[in-house]
Amino acid sequence: MKKWLKLTTAALAVLAFATGCGNQAGTKESASSESSKQEEVTVKLGLIGADTDVWDSVKDRLKEEGINLEYVQFTEYSQPNTALANGDIDLNSFQHQYFLDNFNSEHGTDLVSIGNTVNAPLGIYSEKIKDIKELKDGAKVAIPNDVTNGGRALLLLQTAGLIKVDEAAKQAPTVSDITENPKNLDITELEASQTARALQDVDASIINSGMAVDAGFIPSEDAIYLEPVDDTSRPYVNIIAARKEDENNEVYQKVVAAYQTDETAKVIDETSKGSSIPAWETFGTK
Structure with missing residues (x-):
């Protein structure tokens, strides 16, 4: 009987120790999980x-x-x-x-x-013509109205051979910096987010790439002229x-x-x- 009690007591002690270790492990795991969530x-x-x-x-x-x-x-x-x-x-x-x-x-x-x-790259888009060379005298062209994107748009028109701007304006020319406009383009400045929506009302519109994509265009395929990628x-x-x-x-x-x-x-x-x-x-x- 005494031997049996000793064995039972020992077994209970081992079980209690194992349970305690299991609880500690569970607590550590829970704490680790909670810590991960907090981090x-x-x-x-x-x-x-x-x-x-x-x-x-x-x-x-x-x-x-x-x-x-x-x-x-x-x-x-x-x-x-x-x-x-x-x-x-x-x-x-x-x-x-x-x-x-x-x-x-x-x-x-x-x-x-x-x-x-x-x-x-910035692009020129149109619903009326398929090639930049088809742009007629007096054509209406929409560009963004903020200083940086507007200046970039004018430089793009210059690269396309449509206008020339004052070199002194560098990266930020405005409409008043246009020195040559042989086609007498009627350039309208609009909020950048409106340039795509204006396509029905103008002959061409210069649209930022993100806005063009949102409007359903694929710039490399749908732009009638795309800004070149180089050191500039x-x-x-x-x-x-x-x-x-x-x-x-x-x-x-x-x-x-x-x-x-x-x-x-x-x-x-x-x-x-x-x-x-x-x-x-x-x-x-x-």
Whole structure:
């Protein structure tokens, strides 16, 4: 009887120890799981337009690193930088470097590029003609009305041989800087988001690549004239922007790294039908 009691007591002790260890392991596992959930961070990314295909692939990869990419979509180019400067979003990706520089200059902000995304050539589109050479005297042409995209549009018209602008204006010519206009083109300035909608009312319209894609165009196929990609394109490389104090933020750098991958390059090629190029491969990561 005494031997039996000793054996039973020993068995109960072993069982209690095992149960205790199991509970501790369960507690540690639960704590680890809870810790993992707590470490997940949300990054608010400002975008223009409805097309998120490229960023969707990036978003999936970031999720594996505990980063939840949340889209905040805007309709006008004047909005995402203001939201970023105000702290309403963490990053934005919609603009080229020249646009950002001009915004900082005009608004006294200190937003910076933390990574290159794509180079998206500007295009001239029309529902009335199939070739830029068919543009008649006095034709109506719509261009974006902001300084950077408007200047870029005028330089594109110059590259196409339609006008000449004052060299002193450099990257930011305005309509008043036009020195030669042999076809007497009637150039109308519109909000960038309206240039695609204006196609029925004008003979040609210069439309930003993202807006053109949203309107159902394939820039490399549908534009009657497309901006060439060369060394002069660098100011127009699209970027990911952040506040200056967040320039080296580890999480934001992971967002950049997740974007600048071969997987993203494939999606860019597929979704743009070859109209946009991965800028980090041509112009560097930043």
